[in-house]
Amino acid sequence: MTTKRPVTSVKLGFEEASLRIPINVIMPLRNVSETVRRSVKYAQIAASIAEVGIIEPPVVVRDSADKEQFHLLDGHLRLDILRARGETEVVCLIALDDEAFTYNKRVSRIAIIQEHKMILNAIRKGVPEERLARALNVNIANIRMKRNLLVGICPETAELLRDKHVPLSVFTELRFLKPMRQIEAAQSMITMNRYSTGYARSLVASTPEDQLAEGRQRRRRGLTDEQISVMQRESENLDRQFKLVEQAYGADQLDLVQAIGYVNRLLGNARIVRHLAQHHAGILAELQKVMSLQEAA
Structure with missing residues (x-):
């Protein structure tokens, strides 16, 4: 005899259809400052909208008192750019009241290797490089x-760094190294959480000649063999010290993760965030700042 399992329904996070909404009935929950409007990110979004239009629709939620009015959950820069372009309507996704969206949706900045793969994919599909340049500003x-x-x-180095935010020039430095040394350098950058060009250059400078790529000569930049040897020993010692510190702070890191998780759950509840926005805007701003710092780490 078989027992029938209870049927569970999946709760929708959005209304089933997107909606074209007049921009003047969408109420942003924060202002876009002039500093933000002058930023590189703002210019890139504006260039992308001008070239290919809106790719990701803004997310709104209906006002609890007036269903024809909307609060903007995600897409403040996109909406500001559309207003500046003179647009009067925009297609939006309509979140339901109990959906876990915040007024400052977390956005993960795309890593350089992921961007590289997207560019290759676009080129393979026939998108001209000139159009990509315009879209990305x-x-x-x-x-x-x-x-x-x-x-x-x-490939192993690319895999290690695939989701890291690494400057373009770091890869120029890594090309001076043989594959095994590239992997060691990438692991060192991950361990130290340092991805700067200067740090990559120091790793190249401290690399023995037999670990350099064929046909590549190390750019000494005025360093003697003795100075390079000292740099290598200090780098190895620093790695060991960092690992000891990492172990000692394990308990504090656990407490921090738990606290961040709690704040994240608070900001993942639209009703709580709406209440904070209306009655405790300062507290909401500080909590969002904590989360933004955590995401940037």
């Missing part, structure tokens, strides 16, 4: 550098 030389990002980089 960069010059075409930048697009070509990102297209060739992993030339001379071994």
